[in-house]
Amino acid sequence: MSARKRMPYGLKSLVECMSRAALLEQPDDIPGFLSKYVEEMMQFRGGDELRDTKEVAFNFQEQWGKF
Template sequence: MSAGNSTPYGVKSLLECMCRATLLAQPDDIPEFMSTYVDKMAHFRDEDSRDIKEVAYRYQEQWGKNICL
């Protein structure tokens, strides 16, 4: 079994979005930033969006627009 097959569905997408947000925001407290980011992403998710990849990318897109303002 390869390492790529042992990663749970959506984890790679979630980590990519979290890392990108962290690099863009350059927070002083990275653990606190990530905690807040994931908490807000969980609240962003609506009833119809249960696919973690879709939620991660949609939230990242919205978050990116807000940080650039």
């Protein structure tokens, strides 16, 4: 069984967006930055747990880049 089949849906997209944001921002405190990033993404999601994880990750990435 490949690792891809064991990976939760949307995890790859989430990690890609988080990595891109960290590379663009170059924070001194990476864990703190990622914690804040995910917290803001959860607020962006607005409590709608049924929204597609990939869609939320990429839409948040687009909005985050505009700040």
